[in-house]
Amino acid sequence: MSEIRLDPYISRYATRTQGMTASEIRALFAVANRPEVVSLAGGMPYVGALDHDAVAEVTRRVIAEDGNVALQYGGGQGHDGLREQLVEVMAAEGISGHADDLVVTTGGQQGLDLLGKLFLDPGDVVLAEGPSYVGAIGAFSAYEAEIRHVDMDEDGLIPARLGEHLERLRSEGRRAKFLYTVPNHQNPAGCSLSVARREEIAALCESEDLLIIEDNPYGLLDFKAELRTSFRELAPERTIYIGTLSKVFSSGIRVGWVAAAGPIRDKLVLLKEGADLCQSNLTQLVAERWLRTQAWQEQIATFRELYRERCDAMLAELSAEMPAEATWTVPTGGFFVWLALPDGVDARELLAKALNARVAYVPGGAFYADGGGQHHARLSFCYPPPDRIREGVRRLGEVLRTELELRSAIYGG
């Protein structure tokens, strides 16, 4: 497009789109994926733990036996049989649902985008944990929502802080459209919201007439196989639930779903059809047959143990290698540890030095819409094997110690 001035053509939406953060993260991953670098940056599930031959055979049979469906367009809501199986996946977590209420989406991310499209006008307020999932921040910001972060501690989002936000909104004569929360093994914090707090928050949302978007990619990956009552159970009328098979089966099939009743579901189907007509029938039928014919709960137990072992390796090495001023969360499950750097150390500035020392992480700023997270880093333990994780944490420890020595030399102890 060398001869065309493009600016006059670009929409307000696209002018605004997350440019900075997204391209920075892309550049980061380009470096992080070099073989000599230990990447604690990515959120990729370890799909090497799947039985590839079993998946291959399931897939071959889907096409050989049901090719006219698998290779054809499907409906906007998603394949019936798959939706019935996804209800079973929710049931494994004690979450009730009905196949009619599910809309299949391209991973959880498309659910976030469609819900943003469904609910958000410019200037609308969204409440979310601080820190929160980068993909949700991007999706909601793109619709010009104002994201206000509610502080967390090791038991998750703090209800009193949510109350303060609601109070402030009332005093401004405004209200939030919804609360977005990842209650289980949160990305990036690794914490889970306590059940007592869930009840308190559900009651608050009830009294303020606030919708809840409950995003639950990691719920089945609790290291003690513990289950916590979902918002969908506590406040069924006002909770929109997002699930995905990306972390419990395969991220490469891009199968997620939104559970919501009545008019919200109907609107989501229309938005899904407008966005891409329909989900791939091939990947839907693969997921359906996997869940119907294979020991998927055992597969999840395998993943759970694998991630627990990697998490333990990371935590042990952090204890051994981090300077005393650093602190970190102890994950209940999932993929991530949230590291608080020693006072004054900026996570983005430190990243260049870390990459130089051949270790990568995601700077905390990516998980805030408001400039927060400067002194935090997300470390993931999902993908590299334990030895590499230990090596990565050792390298990071050295970078941090050098940094602190340098600061001490310049500014004094």
Place this chain on the structure above:
Amino acid sequence: MSEIRLDPYISRYATRTQGMTASEIRALFAVANRPEVVSLAGGMPYVGALDHDAVAEVTRRVIAEDGNVALQYGGGQGHDGLREQLVEVMAAEGISGHADDLVVTTGGQQGLDLLGKLFLDPGDVVLAEGPSYVGAIGAFSAYEAEIRHVDMDEDGLIPARLGEHLERLRSEGRRAKFLYTVPNHQNPAGCSLSVARREEIAALCESEDLLIIEDNPYGLLDFKAELRTSFRELAPERTIYIGTLSKVFSSGIRVGWVAAAGPIRDKLVLLKEGADLCQSNLTQLVAERWLRTQAWQEQIATFRELYRERCDAMLAELSAEMPAEATWTVPTGGFFVWLALPDGVDARELLAKALNARVAYVPGGAFYADGGGQHHARLSFCYPPPDRIREGVRRLGEVLRTELELRSAIYGG
């Protein structure tokens, strides 16, 4: 959501979304899919003509040999190897391209949605053929664009009419953001734009500084295997090209692409990541291996012959069965015939009677954003076998003749 008043939460976008047309079309297909009904309504490719065992084996090998990639997240732009193969598909039509300039999307529809998001603000003008593809009208309307239809004849969009639109826009002090066109075997009209007109239109767009979105799902399905110079060749700086494998391989894998250089491509990658992170690696690798290892051009020749035979069956039966006042297009390829009903017959009103007589079509109004198309119907010949097509056209002919007799009895000859 029985207790919650939803209206205050819904965004302007979602309030507006194509409700009417989309849900009407859905209701239509629910009836059209009954086995006793001959559906000339759908646009489903006849995937029964694919060698399912070959696709199954390609897919099995993708997972068995490359499972760690196939089952994992991919990049936002799409898989490198697939993009290289898609360049070959374009080359088979004499269209040049480079893998770096392609962004893989969920079919052509996601390309339309992302381009709408990229370019359109409320009130922007889009020029499109009249009639035009229903999915494009939906996608652009949702961003509150004003779609102005440019008349067509059997040689496609009429350049003089385009000139008149541009003139009128100038006199209003406005300009269009882009021209959207399906130049080959158009959906729904079945016509192709002549090469002379392409040159004229490209020159007009050049002098008016208008972008061109060239949507080409059916180009390789020309009944005489004829190729026509693409806008991408005629006006490479200002053309954004949309391709898809839905009609030449499988619609169930949902693999499409947008070809656009430089900053547009970069923006599209960001929008794609925001919409759903990335395309399924599994379906991308299946498409890549299919194109790399199988005789895909022969497969397309098979499709082409199959559709030509079905089109011939439809045209012969239309000649035999339609009342003299009806006219129709003679497709150059693709899936559709555009039928002009006798004067005064409303296609939507007639549909109830047609369904009663067990034949379905899509009323022409779906293909206009401005209330046009009332007296037209889209008839598709892509899916039912020739015998069923003939039976469907016979039923429709009878419905029309009864309608005309009734009118004549009421209003006089």
